[in-house]
Amino acid sequence: MIFSYDLLINAIVSGILIGGFYAAVSCGITISFGILDIVNIAHPGFIILGSYVVYIVNAATGLDPILTAIVMTPAFYVLGVGMYQVYYVSFEKRGQESLRGLAFFFGVLFITEVSLILYFGVDYRYVDAPYIGPTLHFGEIGLPLRMLVPCLVSLLLIAVLQLILTRTFIGRAIMAVSQDQLALRLMAVDPIRIKRIAFGISIATASLAGAFLIIIQPVEPSVGREYIGRIFAICVLGGMGSLPGTIIAAMLIGIVESLTSTFYGPSWAPAVSFGFLLLTLAVRPAGLLGR
Amino acid sequence: MRTPVFLLIWFAIAGAIFGAAMAFDNDYVFFAGYVIMQYIVLSTAWNILGGYCGYVNFGSAAFFALGAYSTVAIYKYTTGGDEPSTFSMPIPFLMLIGGAVSAAVGFGMGYLTLRLRGAFFAIATLALAVVLETLVVNWDYVGGSRGAYIIRPEDIWPIGNYIRYLFLMMMLLAVAAMTIARLIERSRLGYGFATIRDDELAAEASGVPTLRLKLIATTISGGLMGMAGAPFPYYIAFLQPDSTFGLDYAVNSIAMPLIGGTTSWVGPLIGTLLLGSLQQIATVTISSAVNLLIVGILLVFFVVVAPNGIVGLFHTYFQRKPEEFVGRRRVDADAPGTVP
Numbered sequence A: 001m002i003f004s005y006d007l008l009i010n011a012i013v014s015g016i017l018i019g020g021f022y023a024a025v026s027c028g029i030t031i032s033f034g035i036l037d038i039v040n041i042a043h044p045g046f047i048i049l050g051s052y053v054v055y056i057v058n059a060a061t062g063l064d065p066i067l068t069a070i071v072m073t074p075a076f077y078v079l080g081v082g083m084y085q086v087y088y089v090s091f092e093k094r095g096q097e098s099l100r101g102l103a104f105f106f107g108v109l110f111i112t113e114v115s116l117i118l119y120f121g122v123d124y125r126y127v128d129a130p131y132i133g134p135t136l137h138f139g140e141i142g143l144p145l146r147m148l149v150p151c152l153v154s155l156l157l158i159a160v161l162q163l164i165l166t167r168t169f170i171g172r173a174i175m176a177v178s179q180d181q182l183a184l185r186l187m188a189v190d191p192i193r194i195k196r197i198a199f200g201i202s203i204a205t206a207s208l209a210g211a212f213l214i215i216i217q218p219v220e221p222s223v224g225r226e227y228i229g230r231i232f233a234i235c236v237l238g239g240m241g242s243l244p245g246t247i248i249a250a251m252l253i254g255i256v257e258s259l260t261s262t263f264y265g266p267s268w269a270p271a272v273s274f275g276f277l278l279l280t281l282a283v284r285p286a287g288l289l290g291r
Numbered sequence B: 001m002r003t004p005v006f007l008l009i010w011f012a013i014a015g016a017i018f019g020a021a022m023a024f025d026n027d028y029v030f031f032a033g034y035v036i037m038q039y040i041v042l043s044t045a046w047n048i049l050g051g052y053c054g055y056v057n058f059g060s061a062a063f064f065a066l067g068a069y070s071t072v073a074i075y076k077y078t079t080g081g082d083e084p085s086t087f088s089m090p091i092p093f094l095m096l097i098g099g100a101v102s103a104a105v106g107f108g109m110g111y112l113t114l115r116l117r118g119a120f121f122a123i124a125t126l127a128l129a130v131v132l133e134t135l136v137v138n139w140d141y142v143g144g145s146r147g148a149y150i151i152r153p154e155d156i157w158p159i160g161n162y163i164r165y166l167f168l169m170m171m172l173l174a175v176a177a178m179t180i181a182r183l184i185e186r187s188r189l190g191y192g193f194a195t196i197r198d199d200e201l202a203a204e205a206s207g208v209p210t211l212r213l214k215l216i217a218t219t220i221s222g223g224l225m226g227m228a229g230a231p232f233p234y235y236i237a238f239l240q241p242d243s244t245f246g247l248d249y250a251v252n253s254i255a256m257p258l259i260g261g262t263t264s265w266v267g268p269l270i271g272t273l274l275l276g277s278l279q280q281i282a283t284v285t286i287s288s289a290v291n292l293l294i295v296g297i298l299l300v301f302f303v304v305v306a307p308n309g310i311v312g313l314f315h316t317y318f319q320r321k322p323e324e325f326v327g328r329r330r331v332d333a334d335a336p337g338t339v340p
Helices: A007-037 A041-063 A064-093 A097-120 A145-167 A169-179 A180-188 A191-216 A219-239 A245-261 A268-283 B003-024 B026-055 B060-079 B091-113 B116-139 B161-186 B188-198 B199-204 B212-231 B230-234 B246-262 B266-285 B287-303 B309-319
Strands: A133-139 A141-144
Touching: A007 A041, A007 A141, A007 A169, A007 A191, A007 A219, A007 A245, A041 A064, A041 A097, A041 A191, A041 A219, A064 A145, A064 A180, A064 B287, A097 A219, A097 B116, A097 B246, A097 B287, A133 A145, A133 B246, A133 B287, A141 A145, A145 A169, A145 A191, A145 A245, A169 A180, A180 A191, A191 A268, A191 B287, A219 A245, A219 A268, A219 B116, A268 B091, A268 B116, B003 B026, B003 B161, B026 B060, B026 B161, B026 B188, B026 B212, B026 B230, B026 B246, B026 B266, B026 B309, B060 B091, B060 B116, B060 B212, B060 B230, B060 B246, B091 B116, B091 B161, B091 B212, B116 B212, B161 B188, B161 B230, B188 B212, B199 B212, B246 B266, B246 B287, B246 B309, B266 B287, B266 B309
Parallel strands: none
Antiparallel strands: A133 A141
């Protein structure tokens, strides 16, 4: 194979852009799995749900996908709060979260996916927006706007989340709940309420991630499965519950995947993130920026 | 009940089922029955790790597919490449090879990840499934993403149609799997598994060799899943990575034990018979997408409403707590949010 410098640069750039999108997809898991210790395997299901909500609104009114997603976040927040309530009452309270809680989320993922298939079929759906299509060129480097816009908005989203977590009372309480619930109770804060809010926020990010997903590629209900391993790989690699770590890990996995599919063919790309995950779990379970 | 008596009873039941199916003389019965027998093996195997030790395996499909693809590899090797042929190695031999491959992968997988907390193990099994699928998709010898054709031999002496022979073999494997599960339950191994499930830290502290026990569980569980997968290419005749690694196997082998009850070998059997027959009926009468929806809804319903499955409901109905019944201890005091 002739080694091409342009190809390499372009693969890295598109890896960084896709990495920004992966960061948005994984930040919800960073909050629910990394901070709250809730193994929400159903997260990709909510992302696909977000994609379909955006698709419906966009097809009916032509509203901008990202704007729609921002408007829809309260609805997703409420959904998340409801989910946590069911999870808390049925599993956490009884102390059975490990086995049955996992099975519960697996079932929820399955129900979302199959319901979407039954309602919309397995056709690929896509949205319209002015920034889907054009590409910026800087010399040899091409920056497709449909990748650049989600990447930038995603970084903005994570910056906002990081500010909430470090600067506000609720955010600090969320960080505290992961460390010591009892201490939080002694400070007269209800840990269950804080966890409910945090889980709500984590599901709310799925609305935006869903919009990014359907901007970047056409979506069908079972696309979500590919993201299960990827988001957990990013979360673990990023050090469980660290948002800056999530960005770094997402970019890293984006770049490696992009390089793999450019130089070895797309059929090898899925193995990259999962291989990374297995390797991280085996060698350094604390991740890159472990707490 | 002693194990030989138990086996004898099951051989009698298996013989009766096979005799009845032969008397019915309709090959569809064997096709449908094969799937149910296969799921008895898968759910029992899942339960050895998931139910007894409390470690969730989302990668059942991967172990199943490993068994199936070892058969494809052997088929390609013995028939010499692309030339289609009706040649078949004896099914029990294929089962042993498929089981050995899956058991080895199960052992390796456990060795890499079982030192971590339970949730990580679950995620790692998901990852394993995708890595193995990618390997198979890119491995042209066994058909790659195009899939592999296997030609089923027409007849076999003295049973007749080959599907009847496959059904019989799978039914014997199901009996073997249930016997193994029951033996484990009543041995030191089973008590060791139960300590891991209830409180791994306490078990470790009191000298239970937790890592070794967990490795035994992943190896047995993976091996049985591989054995269930080995005859599959001959059943399906066209094997494709997408469907063989499909989430259906993963969700079914989790849902069946959880719906039946995870604490004994009876649970997976009840769950499989119920869910398996329901699915066969739904696939024929409604559609295959609806049958997956049924599995998902039943799974969520049972884990929320009846955490001990049908076996648990049965015990509560007769006023005995399932925990007492299997000598299981539950601590409610350390539920989150409680001030000790």
